[in-house]
Structures are given as structure tokens and as C-alpha cells.
Amino acid sequence: MLDPNCNTETAQLFELLSSVCDPEIPVLTLQDLGVLRDISIDDGAITVTITPTYTGCPAMDAMQADIETTLAEAGYQHVKVKQSLSPAWTSDWMSAAGREKLRAYGIAPPVRHSGQTTKRANIQCPQCGSGDTECISEFGSTACKALYRCRECLEPFDYFKCI
């Protein structure tokens, strides 16, 4: 994540960009997602480093454009958005606030500890809170989500995968 000791202008840019939302899950900001990795200013030119969540995620291009637009509207002329692959994005970087926003939106947040990926974790229903749920499909409406069903309240729901 961003260096807490960074200078004031970087902090301002960070504040500005924390309003940019994920185009697919509009309740999450890029900051909540952990996608925003670094902001550097060199002689007036700004470089924003983001990391792709999924290699084939079509939202990445939209995020990049939204960052450029937001900075342009704030009067910044020389902006470059760079993608960095390493370290690979993990759902562990999602903020606590982001997880709660997801749950309130009806999407079960990723369980922690991305190392345990071979077995399916026990997921809580975001509607009724029951732990009695089952996986219907490894994919929901987007690559980052799986489709689950609650056996208690019978509602289907999206689960943001833990990777």
C-alpha cells in the first residue's frame, strides 16, 4: 500500500483518487479494493501504479480511464497510469471498510488468508448471515465472483472470491 509518510501532494492525490470506484462493483473504491498501489510525482508528471485484480478483468481499462479523467478534472495535465503485476493482487488487500460495504451491497466478502485456495471456504450468506450455504458455480456475474446459494433463506448470492 501507499507509504504513510509520503509528502502532502501525494497524500492529496491519494485522497482525490480514493473517490474512484470499481466500474463493476460501484460500492467499492479502488482504495477499498487494494488496486491503487503507488503515486509518484516527478517534476509535475504524475505516475499512478495500479495492479490488475484478474488478468482478464475488462474493468481494468475502465479503471485506468477513470483515474485519468479524475486527475484531468482536478487540473493535472501529465498523468500516466502504470500497471504492475508483482506482487500479484490478493483479496487479502481489500480493506475492512470495503468488506463491510460489499456485504451490505449483498455480496459476500472474500474470506481471509488467500493461501488456502484448494478447498472451498465456508461462506456466510450476506442476506441472513447463515453459514449454511453452498457453491453453485465458481463464477458469478464477473470473474472475481462465485455464485452461492443460502440453504437457510434460499437466496442466491455472489461471493467475492478469495485469491
Add this chain to the structure above:
Amino acid sequence: MNRMMDTEPESALFNYCVALGDDSVVLGHRLSEWCRNGPFLEEDLALTNTSLDFIGRARMFYAYAAELENEGRTEDDIAYLRDCREYRNLLINELPNGDFAFTMARQFLIDVYDMGFFAGLAQSRDAMLAAIAGKAIKESSYHLRRSDDWVKRLGDGTEESRERIQNAFNQLWGYIPEMFRMSDDEQQLVDAGIAVDRCALKANWESTVHTTLKEATLDIPSENWAIGGGRDGMHTEHLGFLLAEMQFLQRAYPGQKW
């Protein structure tokens, strides 16, 4: 002639990236052909989302190849402006989808392979390849959860589903040896700590695949035939048709963009 002598290390790495991109883009395209043809909505989404993951991988490998080459080509040029004989994918990726059982049987064989391959590539001394592998393996782990499930459901399912997936494995079996056969260039890169020794992956791959097939009540097909040549640009008749569709737009309207 010893090919190790006439390949510059840089071009060996370029060829390696292109071959890995080819594996990904060809399978990604095959999976995309399921779009709106899936057996039910959730599977339609799963097949096409998996497709996106593979196309995403291809983009990363091609973009890196283009950067290494440094002659102004882009990832799109590499994907859309090369003909069959220049494609270097393993043949298993280009086979037509067949029925759902065939698609999932192939996916399972490749997902198990990818788990081993990308775990190895993540240790590469080439930082970019290691970074790509670090992302890809996360995706392969949920691809495998799904394909492993389907092999068991279809194998230990109805008489018809069992017959279909058994036939699929029988038809795929001869494409497996190629997955574990190294080329000279590749061995050079293994020696340099960059590429993955695919031969060494076979024992683990076999043990995982056999365990699932047994659990799925399926027979392990016998290894009495083998076909290869993809890494040398020798393909089945199917790749040409695939590229004809995939490349149509850039061939007919060169340079078109979204």
C-alpha cells in the same frame, strides 16, 4: 544441426513467451466459442470468464514478447497477424470444443498442468515471467476446482455422462505426451533458470489426474498413441479455422480499434 547453437538467448526467450501466449489465446478463444451455448446460464458465465482469464494471460505474454523484441510490434500484432505455421501452441489447446464433457475433460487436464507449470514459472529468474505466473496460478486454482468437480460429476453421473467424458479422455490422451516434451531452445532457458522443465512436471501431474479419474469411476486410457508438433508450428487442421475467425477483423480491416 544443433539448434542450441543458432538461437540467440534473447530470441529463445521471445519464442518462449510467444508459445505460452499461443497456448493461452488459443484455449481462450475455444472457450469463448461457448458464449451463449453453455448448458445453462451459470456454466455459460463460467466458460466465458475462464476464457477471459486465458486471454488475459495471452496479453501479458505477448506484451512482454513485444517488449523483448523491441521492433514496434504490439500484443495485437502478435495475436492477429501471424499464420498457423507461426503459432506455437500445444495441440491440445486447439482441438474443437466437442461436447461439454470434452471441453471440461480438456480443461481439467490443462488446469492440473497449469498448476504445476505456473508454480515452476513463478520461481523463474526472469522477473516478468515470474510475475505473470504468480497471477496465473491464482486463477488456475479456481479453474481446477471447477473442472475437477465436473470430471467427478460427469464420470460418477449417469450412464450417458460417464460414457461421454470417458470418450473425451480417450480422445485427448494422445495429446498429453506433447505437454511434457521439451524443445532444445526451452532446455537452454531451463538451464538459465528462466523456463520450466516440463518433463519434471509429469509425475505429479499424472498422480493428480489419476486420483481424480479414479474418484470419478473413470478408466485411465492407455498410452498407445501420441501426436505432437505444435511447438514446431505443425498443427492439426483445426487451428486454421480457429485463426480464420479470430483474426478476421484485423485481416479485413487492418489496424481497427475498439
